[in-house]
Amino acid sequence: MLIPRLLRRLLSRPLTDPAPRPTAPEIISELRARLEEASHTRLGRSLSIRQVDAGSCNGCELEINALQNVAHDLERFGLRFVASPRHADILLVTGPLTRNMAEALTRARAATPEPCWVVALGDCAVDGGVFRGSYAVLGGVEAALPVDLVIPGCPPTPEQILEGLLALMDANA
């Protein structure tokens, strides 16, 4: 029973419809414009952040983590931390840029889709901070990547970090 049915199917036309003809380019560009508008309305106030420690003392990480506690509740502003740079809109970089982390940081940036904003968080990320001039430190984040926003402090308080991130969101809304 089975074999004749298989043969029939093999020799007959597939049930699936053929693919549609290519759409006219003008329709595509119109759709693209509409999509951009819609995504801006829907996603414009939502940014995903990938944090990268490029050599910090972990003080900045403590305050970034505090940003996620119930008192600050970062997510209510549409800001959330993601596990992969591939899901990120913002690279939030802390620490003086150590020579041992420079490659990892530039690779994380390469893995982040455009548009991407780089935020240097903490005095060390701004210009190397107290570690500037060490044989093991290249300087601030700018030594490897163009920086869009700087949030100084040692470490900046959660309120200061939040202020900086919200300003970035407003500037790009």
Next chain:
Amino acid sequence: MNPRAILESGMEMGCRPWPRFMLDAARWQALAPGEELSLLGLWGEVGFAHAAFLDEARMEVLLASVPAHDGRVPALSPRWPSAALFERALADLWAITAEGGTDARPFLDHGRWPLLGPLSGRATPQPPGVTPMEFLPAIGEGVHIIPVGPIHAGVIEPGHFRFHIQGEIIVRLEVRLGYTHKGTLSLIQGKPPRAAARFAARLSGDSTVAHSLAFARAAEAALGVEVPPRAFALRAAMLELERLHNHLNDLGFIANDAAFAVIHARCGWLREGLLRAIAAAFGHRLMMDRVLPGAVAQDIAAIPGLLVALAQVAAELPGLLAQYESHASLQDRVLGTGVMTAALVQQFAPGGVVGRAAGRGFDARLLTGELAPEALILQSSADVDARWRQRHAEALQSIEFLQALLPALPDSGLSVTLPPQGGEGVALVEGFRGECLAWMRLDGGGVIEACMLRDPSWLHWPLLEAAVIGNIVADFPIINKSINGSYSGVDL
């Protein structure tokens, strides 16, 4: 000859308050564990290697040194396995080879610094090209590798974890650190203690008070000065506040790694209240740069607010313990997970929560009389659960200390003048992670000639590698969090 007698047969080098003995290579070679002599740390200086030991019977620190002829010293790692990591750093930073050591691979040096042996006094240019690190192998049917990091999925410090896995079970883990190496020791050298204190404060941000205090005490010991009573008491208060806010953090994050959000949320809230009260009292949420050699930077303000925050934590901690104990889903994740064997705990002699959760009765506050021996809290099961409970009990104890200390602060000045003179000092301070060691030698002008800051995590990372063996990969985060080693503290 017992090891203590070998040490004391060397020439005394005038370190305070604990002595440092200069040994020849033969006597250094003859040092072996025994008589409850555990290794605290090993580091270098131009022309010498230094080691710190703890005499657990007498509760005393002993330092030993050996000259590095042609950049070589006999290794300690065949007798003290915990020396292996230090010996790798000794080669990377001071270009001193530990002959006969168990592991000669680079550790902090990833081949990316411009110099080889940056602290050796005869640094040579690093040859171009980066050699990938060789990881220890695991052989067997179906073994595969999971490389993780240096950038991890969460908001944490960078490090590379190389897992060898069979099915779901971890066969071997190797941790590669050094990513946050900032050249801290090189920046400290050549500065007077006051100017160099900011580097001790930033060795590991979460232990900023503990490392600053160890650094300050070592400088004060070297110069033979003591801070006034109020400064002494304020330092003790800051140390306990740091322990408390970090223990709250860890209690929450361990529960979070078992997806138990309630405890994480409550601990985060309690810690935030405490940090705000600390900021009002000391002007900085983490109390960074508040402990300086010979001083505290500012007097305390807003004590009532601190006491209110402490009372809130004290009121809620018992309820959190009840929640922790009464949820099978959480207990299932922590009980029997990440166990450290008694043999390894004895060999590595880890300090802090990790050691005390495994029944090792050591706390650096015992050395200075800040903690009475009968007040020492211990657990025995050496698993994630024991480490959670240890933190919970210590948090309550810290609150008790603070509630007694804060209303009764002595009146006095806050600083003492540091004479610009030479000397050598060592200090051991119990941070939230364990004992932070600081050693320094000042030249005749009061400038730091040689220095070491040894974070307790040096002894914890190898034990993490051992504790995860036989556990499932999915339990790694919770085991790691329960130990909570500092990356930056070890990376220097």
